[in-house]
Amino acid sequence: MTAPRPAAPLNRPPQSRSVRAAGLAALLLTGAAHAVSPQAPTTPATVTGATCPADxxxxxxxxxxxxxxxxxxxxxxxxxxxxxxxxxxxxxxxxxxxxxxxxxxxxxxxxxxxxxxxxxxxxxxxxxxxxPPTTELGGTWVRDANTGLTLTRADSGHWTLTGSLTAALPDGSVSSANLNGPLRHDANRWTYRDGRCEAQLHVVGNWLVAADNGRCAAPDVTFGGLYHHVR
The missing domain is CATH 2.30.30.40 (SH3 Domains)
Known part of the structure; x- marks a missing residue:
């Protein structure tokens, strides 16, 4: 029996020399463009509508x-x-x-x-x-001449917050308020609670940032603000 002949290859039209040369030139130009094209510098993104509040x-x-x-x-x-x-x-x-x-x-x-x-x-x-946030929390912190906080650490490791505030009211009278009680550490903040009053302290660099629920003193009077460590 005669062995079958291998199938003949498909006939493809021969490329002309000019076509091959054009293709090679295109490849070379593309590679050169990628090699010399500089990358655009990275710039911060523009944020539309973002504002920096006055307060x-x-x-x-x-x-x-x-x-x-x-x-x-x-x-x-x-x-x-x-x-x-x-x-x-x-x-x-x-x-x-x-x-x-x-x-x-x-x-x-x-x-x-x-x-x-x-x-x-x-x-x-x-x-x-x-x-970085300071680890020196003990001592007195002052917001202004009339408002201060003192953080005290007991030998047991528990912390106590005391604070005092004096503020002039629109009617000419003077309001005063005090804080005195334990501090509890929650994640990245400290929390003080006493009855209806609740205040939170955040350590921000070498400052304390305080915020309360508006029930720690007279209406529109707050312990909130930025405190500097004085001693």
Whole structure:
């Protein structure tokens, strides 16, 4: 028996030399383009509609952090990166909100002062360094001349909060209030409860940020605010 012949290969039309040359040239040009094309620089995303509220207390205390300026001179911007007139120097401390497209709503905090409503705006994360939360909680913390908190740690490891507040009311009278009781640590905050009054303390860098439920003193009087460690 005669062995079957292998099937003949399919006939393909021969390519002309000009077609092959054109294809090779296209491949070479494509490779060269990929080799020399520079990558676009990475820029922070523009966040449409993001704002930096005049009152920093409108931000969630759990989202706050402390930072120190590392740039020689820092200019605050809006969320789009447009410069404002507000500036701050290297070494200054900022109270910052959460990251938004590589920027954070930031407030300049003068020594022993409150976050500035004027010197504020968005700041690039690359212009600052985060300040870790202090572990030195014991002692006295002051918000202003009329409001202070004292944290005391017992030998048992339990903490106690005492506080005092004096505030002038619109009718000309003076309101005073006091805190005195145990502190409980919950995740990233400290909680104080006494009857209807509830207050929370967040350690933010070298500051304490306090917020209460509005039932710790007279109406519209609060222990809330930013406290500096004095002793």
């Amino acid at each position: 920093w207390r409108d931000l969630d205390p759990a989202d706050l952090r402390a930072a120190q300026i590392t740039a020689t001179r820092l200019t605050f911007t809006d969320a789009r990166g447009t410069d404002s007139r507000a500036t701050a120097q290297r070494g200054a401390l900022l109270l910052q909100g959460p990251a938004t497209g590589g920027r954070r709503c930031s407030y300049f905090v003068p020594p022993s002062g409150m976050p500035d409503r004027v010197t504020r705006g968005f700041v690039l994360d690359t212009q600052v360094r985060a300040v």
